[in-house]
Amino acid sequence: MFEEYKNILVAVDGSKESELAFKKAVQVTKRNNAKLFVAHIIDVRAFESISSFDETMAEEAEKAAKETLDSYLEYAENNGVTNAEYLIEYGAPKTVIAKELQRSKNIDLILLGATGLNAMERILIGSVSSYVARHAHCDVLIVRTDLENKRFEKKKK
Template sequence: MTNYQRILVGVDTSPQSQLALEKAVAIAVETGARLDIVTVINTEKFIGITQGPMGFGATTPQMLDEMTRQLKANLVKSRQEAVQAGVSDVAVHLHSGNSKTLLATTLPAEYGTDLIVVGATGLNNVSRILIGSNASYIIRNATCDTIVVRTDLQQNPIELPKRLSRQV
């Protein structure tokens, strides 16, 4: 295997990203690489499509604060998992902006990433056409190796339910 030095893994709270984290941690332990665990709040997707107390509408500041709190807690948990598994150099990052470009090009260039690990999409075909897949974009645009996780740590195929939209 290539001796990766710096791995970037994109996480949210989905089962797919948990599997990507597990795979990235295993690779980091095996290669001794630094692990950057990244969550991107893609605010572009939330404006005008979020269901609030009054129906569908713009995301409220309170909703964004709660989502940010949950994502920060998930980053802390993800870092603890990596450290407990034996990764000695772990950093967590929370960004906002376009998740596709941040994960595919901007952050890898900034961090010196030589491997990106992401989960396979959990969106159904209709949503994938309307929203697009981060994994597909990263594969097409990244300038370093990219792994889209579709198996567990024992290389068994995973089957995850398809959703219309991502959860927080």
């Protein structure tokens, strides 16, 4: 029997890859008449290395995320998704996406942009998409193409 997804999660981080994943998530959500959760995880480990960290840094990160997520919800609505919300969470993106949000929101499909990490970066820090694909207890779609299924190529520096 054909699987129909009910609760779809797309994680966004401001990258072009995550934007492609978001746009595909909108299309998949519409086809499945599902609920879309657009999540941005503020990685608290990024603040640990800053000795002068105070709450205003986290507040600024959350404010910037809200502005972006508001525009994503507007795009979703303009493209036929009537049931969407955004989530801003704090923590390690890998575990928040693969475990915490997947369980708490009863997610049955996660979409993520393919990482832009090179081989050495993947060895040292790992990729969120790789971790989520291995540890989530639901389907995971790693998006590597645009809406016309053309491979997204990062511009070389």
